[in-house]
Amino acid sequence: MMKHFGTLRSPREIIFGSGQREALGLVAKRLGQRALVVTDKRLAADPNFHTMMADLEYNGLAVRIESGTLPEVPVETAVSAAEAALDHAPDIVIAVGGGSCLDMAKCVALLLTHGGRPQDYYGELKVPGPILPLIAIPTTAGTGSEVTPVAVLSDSERTLKVGISSPYLIPTVAICDPELTLTCPSALTAIAGADALTHAVEAFTATHRTVTPGLTQERVFIGKNALSDQFALTAISLLWQGLENVCTAGDNLAARAQVMQGATFAGLAFGVAGTAAAHAIQYPVGALTQTAHGAGVACLMPWVMQWNRSVIGAELEQMAASMGLTDGAAVIPAIAALFARIGIPPTLATLGLDKERLDWVAEQACGIERLIQNNPRPLDRSGIRKLLDAAFSGDAGLLQQDNKDKK
Numbered sequence: 001m002m003k004h005f006g007t008l009r010s011p012r013e014i015i016f017g018s019g020q021r022e023a024l025g026l027v028a029k030r031l032g033q034r035a036l037v038v039t040d041k042r043l044a045a046d047p048n049f050h051t052m053m054a055d056l057e058y059n060g061l062a063v064r065i066e067s068g069t070l071p072e073v074p075v076e077t078a079v080s081a082a083e084a085a086l087d088h089a090p091d092i093v094i095a096v097g098g099g100s101c102l103d104m105a106k107c108v109a110l111l112l113t114h115g116g117r118p119q120d121y122y123g124e125l126k127v128p129g130p131i132l133p134l135i136a137i138p139t140t141a142g143t144g145s146e147v148t149p150v151a152v153l154s155d156s157e158r159t160l161k162v163g164i165s166s167p168y169l170i171p172t173v174a175i176c177d178p179e180l181t182l183t184c185p186s187a188l189t190a191i192a193g194a195d196a197l198t199h200a201v202e203a204f205t206a207t208h209r210t211v212t213p214g215l216t217q218e219r220v221f222i223g224k225n226a227l228s229d230q231f232a233l234t235a236i237s238l239l240w241q242g243l244e245n246v247c248t249a250g251d252n253l254a255a256r257a258q259v260m261q262g263a264t265f266a267g268l269a270f271g272v273a274g275t276a277a278a279h280a281i282q283y284p285v286g287a288l289t290q291t292a293h294g295a296g297v298a299c300l301m302p303w304v305m306q307w308n309r310s311v312i313g314a315e316l317e318q319m320a321a322s323m324g325l326t327d328g329a330a331v332i333p334a335i336a337a338l339f340a341r342i343g344i345p346p347t348l349a350t351l352g353l354d355k356e357r358l359d360w361v362a363e364q365a366c367g368i369e370r371l372i373q374n375n376p377r378p379l380d381r382s383g384i385r386k387l388l389d390a391a392f393s394g395d396a397g398l399l400q401q402d403n404k405d406k407k
Helices: 020-031 047-058 075-088 099-114 186-204 226-246 255-271 277-289 295-310 314-324 328-341 353-365 381-393 397-404
Strands: 013-016 034-038 064-065 090-096 134-138 150-153 160-165 172-175
Touching: 013 255, 013 353, 020 090, 020 134, 020 172, 020 226, 034 047, 034 075, 034 099, 047 064, 047 090, 064 353, 075 099, 075 255, 099 150, 099 160, 099 381, 134 255, 150 397, 160 314, 160 397, 172 277, 186 226, 186 255, 186 295, 186 328, 226 314, 226 328, 277 295, 277 314, 277 353, 277 381, 295 314, 295 328, 295 381, 295 397, 314 328, 353 381
Parallel strands: 013 172, 034 064, 034 090, 090 134, 134 172
Antiparallel strands: 150 160
């Protein structure tokens, strides 16, 4: 029976809680002796980071720090970091930072293990086997990369960002310490948290795939299922409770913990269920507007939910219950209002997209089939164009009429 089918792919160990970064040395020494630590310039100067490095050395590890991570992870930076690390001969990689640092570390660990170029691994299931043990320590609450099978990079030869997706990329251990997010600025906190909520909603409302014995082995993202649903709903509840608080009072550790746990649960959900149309459409939108991924997917999310509304009634009712709302009809306006309050642009026009480029965006999004096929209500090019018109103009009426026609 479909409702009893589920899959979970996750780190071997997830350690969550305030102060748990202090477990790093003990965790690392069980996995390796020569650590390559991947971070960025800002974090490399952070006192918490220095304390963690001292802890590694106290526990007998030889440490080399790679602090050259750049936003969006240009492919060539991962190649040069892997080459520069060869003389250190690392047997463990540790990532400390936001989504870019975690994705950079995944890519470097992959190249150190299997060689070749990142381009050899673009797409799904191209990684031939396990990579070096990886410990992921997020300092933002957003991408969920500490528990997911995905690394997203930018390649100057391609317009859109590229992804490497393989269960082998899931970190061995995730250490999630909400105290590390206390220094995250309000605007970044909002964008990262909105990204996490979008992950949870897209995973929870993803399509149901036909269950076959090969499903989990032939795809990274297998659609909505009984196990991912539990994580997605919990994530929605936690993020709904904590996200606005954490944007208005960044020193609220309880809210920081809710949002970080929500982001991790959302990663566990979408790492197996996958994301859908909001992510597919954001890739070309982000390429044109040069806006943050989280701002783009969150801007699109209420419009995509509106498009899907005729087929996600049961999910909206479950979401309403987990969010403490009266009924499913209240969910989409509530999420749109939350995003507006924390500063997410309400329309693609506000995000800075040029109206002349809507056709190009529709065409590009159409080509990202693994995400479009994961959407619960089918989307062809004309459907995407209709959705884009509504999201650009801010006119929900364009989609409401459409939903009536579908019923």
